[in-house]
Amino acid sequence: MKRCEGKVALVTGGSRGIGAAVALRLAEEGADVVVTYEKGAERAAEVVDAIKARGGRALAVQADCAVPEALTAAVDAAVATFGGLDILVNNAAVFLVGPLGDLGRADIDRTLAVNVRAPLLAAQAAVRHMGHGGRVITIGSNVADRAPFPGLSLYAMSKTALAGMTKALARELGPRGITVNLVHPGPTDTDANPADGPNAEAIAGLTALGRYAEPAEIAATIAHLAGPDAQYVTGASIHVDGGFTA
Ligand code: NDP
Numbered sequence: 001m002k003r004c005e006g007k008v009a010l011v012t013g014g015s016r017g018i019g020a021a022v023a024l025r026l027a028e029e030g031a032d033v034v035v036t037y038e039k040g041a042e043r044a045a046e047v048v049d050a051i052k053a054r055g056g057r058a059l060a061v062q063a064d065c066a067v068p069e070a071l072t073a074a075v076d077a078a079v080a081t082f083g084g085l086d087i088l089v090n091n092a093a094v095f096l097v098g099p100l101g102d103l104g105r106a107d108i109d110r111t112l113a114v115n116v117r118a119p120l121l122a123a124q125a126a127v128r129h130m131g132h133g134g135r136v137i138t139i140g141s142n143v144a145d146r147a148p149f150p151g152l153s154l155y156a157m158s159k160t161a162l163a164g165m166t167k168a169l170a171r172e173l174g175p176r177g178i179t180v181n182l183v184h185p186g187p188t189d190t191d192a193n194p195a196d197g198p199n200a201e202a203i204a205g206l207t208a209l210g211r212y213a214e215p216a217e218i219a220a221t222i223a224h225l226a227g228p229d230a231q232y233v234t235g236a237s238i239h240v241d242g243g244f245t246a
Helices: 017-028 041-053 068-082 105-127 153-176 200-205 215-226
Strands: 008-011 032-037 058-062 087-090 135-139 179-185 237-240
Touching (some): 008 017, 008 068, 017 032, 017 041, 017 215, 032 068, 041 058, 068 105, 087 105, 087 215, 105 135, 105 153, 135 153, 153 179, 179 215, 215 237
Parallel strands (some): 008 032, 008 087, 032 058
């Protein structure tokens, strides 16, 4: 039996990058998958089509994570379409960087709404539907623990907040058999951080392995955490970063 057979997963920001890889991998593991997106309807539809082509079940829902009602509606859509919700992957984020003096109030508010408030609100909505074996998995960042360049204060702050949320929710939801974990990817080849970008060589040089990750390499750890083999892992921050923080 596949390790996520009979489970329903919701992946925020599943239209491309790491979120799309997670959606495809969880579907491969047997889960029914709902992906949310903000603007990328076509890319989200491609992910859904790819899952369906392999015999899986999937749905794309437009939902800006900055809008609390949209998040709740996405959770409701998952439950209405697939009959429940077992796995939440908080993946969507914005990457607004720049010197402190250049950060506008709108940048700060947007980052906190999408990167910090949304994971908490999505967890709040999702766990209402979860039973024993439920999973809340959030995507952090390598720069939560090591900010090697100037300009990362806002983004790094938003990602560090997720460690506190993860630990506290693990305590709160443990008695219900729901695990809560945080995965910190290292530099990963996506639209947000292309492996052929202007600073990519320097960034890759900060890892022990000397290279970027493929999104599927991050998704592999998410699939493990989502499955039964990880049932005793909770409150953890796991680095999948090629040794960036070593
Ligand atoms: P991408 O920019 O490639 O993809 C972002 C995804 O999030 C898209 O699906 C996008 O949807 C969605 N999204 C963005 N904003 C919103 C929103 N407001 N509401 C709903 N969906 C939204 O990012 P990555 O795949 O690189 O990053 C995924 C996660 O990994 C993020 O949490 C990021 O912080 C983290 N991370 C990435 C690293 C990297 O090197 N790539 C390193 C460390 C952490 P749409 O298509 O509609 O725009």
